[in-house]
Amino acid sequence: MKIIAYGIRDDEKPYLDEWVKDNSVEVKAVAELLTEDNIDLAKGYDGVVAYQQKPYTDGIFKKMDEFGIHAFSLRNVGVDNVPVESVKKYNIKVSNVPAYSPSAIAELSVTALMALLRRLPRFENKMAKGDFRWAPDIAQELNELTVGVVGTGRIGRAAMDIFKGFGAKVIGYDVFRNPELEKEGIYVDSLDDIYKQADVITLHVPALKDNYHMLNDDAFGKMKDGVYILNYARGTLIDTDALIRALDNGKVAGAGLDTYENEVGIFDVDHKGEKINDDAFNNLYARDNVLITPHAAFYTTKAVKNMVQISLNNNKSFIENGKADNEVSFD
Numbered sequence: 420m421k422i423i424a425y426g427i428r429d430d431e432k433p434y435l436d437e438w439v440k441d442n443s444v445e446v447k448a449v450a451e452l453l454t455e456d457n458i459d460l461a462k463g464y465d466g467v468v469a470y471q472q473k474p475y476t477d478g479i480f481k482k483m484d485e486f487g488i489h490a491f492s493l494r495n496v497g498v499d500n501v502p503v504e505s506v507k508k509y510n511i512k513v514s515n516v517p518a519y520s521p522s523a524i525a526e527l528s529v530t531a532l533m534a535l536l537r538r539l540p541r542f543e544n545k546m547a548k549g550d551f552r553w554a555p556d557i558a559q560e561l562n563e564l565t566v567g568v569v570g571t572g573r574i575g576r577a578a579m580d581i582f583k584g585f586g587a588k589v590i591g592y593d594v595f596r597n598p599e600l601e602k603e604g605i606y607v608d609s610l611d612d613i614y615k616q617a618d619v620i621t622l623h624v625p626a627l628k629d630n631y632h633m634l635n636d637d638a639f640g641k642m643k644d645g646v647y648i649l650n651y652a653r654g655t656l657i658d659t660d661a662l663i664r665a666l667d668n669g670k671v672a673g674a675g676l677d678t679y680e681n682e683v684g685i686f687d688v689d690h691k692g693e694k695i696n697d698d699a700f701n702n703l704y705a706r707d708n709v710l711i712t713p714h715a716a717f718y719t720t721k722a723v724k725n726m727v728q729i730s731l732n733n734n735k736s737f738i739e740n741g742k743a744d745n746e747v748s749f750d
């Protein structure tokens with residue numbers, strides 16, 4: 420059995436080598452992301468492992484089919500960049516890694532909230548200029564706030580546990596309710612209830628057609644004044660221009676963002692010495708009540724190890740048995 424893995428970074432290599440040793444399977448590591456230009460490298464292999472944020476194109480799967488490869492394993496969780504029609508047409512089995520580390524994402528989102536609540540970026544800026552006074556940067560305590568968690572899957576639940584540990588009141592909304600949380604009575608009936616009641620709104624849902632720009636002018640208008648917004652899920656969930664308006668008029672007191680709707684080409688790229696050509700992004704980035712990280716919430720040693728090794732397990736299992744634990748159903 421031979422597997423080819425695209426977009427392999429240096430930090431992934433030790434985990435890949437460990438897996439190869441434990442499984443006695445040949446794995447070719449390619450540094451470049453998977454494109455129609457380099458899919459030919461996969462000829463002669465039995466399965467493809469990949470990770471990237473750019474869309475995978477039809478031509479990639481057409482070639483895989485021609486090469487007799489029908490096992491495609493993502494190292495990440497999101498499948499929004501996989502063309503459903505193409506994988507169906509060419510009969511490609513797709514797997515993801517749904518739980519490489521829910522706490523990795525949850526921990527960064529809470530970290531950003533704490534930094535915003537305690538005004539850390541403001542103190543840092545002031546102190547760098549020699550101003551060591553407290554006022555006007557008085558903080559709010561998380562234990563006094565209501566946190567609305569939108570999406571109560573693994574990441575949402577990990578976030579809830581941390582928020583509860585800080586003493587916050589936690590409410591949740593999801594179309595698929597978790598039975599344990601249901602017993603705890605944390606669910607509200609609608610997103611509007613979250614908007615009305617929450618001091619902090621944190622998004623933990625996948626990007627779907629139905630939730631494109633779910634946080635838009637209308638949604639912000641229904642929220643409490645001074646709400647905090649956390650998006651460690653997908654950029655398309657927020658209408659960025661509407662968020663800017665809500666920050667301008669004080670509806671939103673602060674935002675922690677690890678995703679941005681036009682992030683491809685901005686995040687995980689070295690921009691030293693160049694200007695980022697995106698006004699909305701630059702507007703947000705310049706604010707000391709908006710904390711942006713470059714889609715890095717996943718980037719922990721635990722998560723990266725799991726992403727590499729679980730995706731390889733999935734791919735091996737597809738090749739050996741035609742099925743895998745984390746097969747993605749597009750129905």
Ligand code: COI
Binds near residue numbers: 496498
């Ligand atoms: C995902 O797992 O889908 C993510 O969003 C993290 C990715 C940047 C590795």
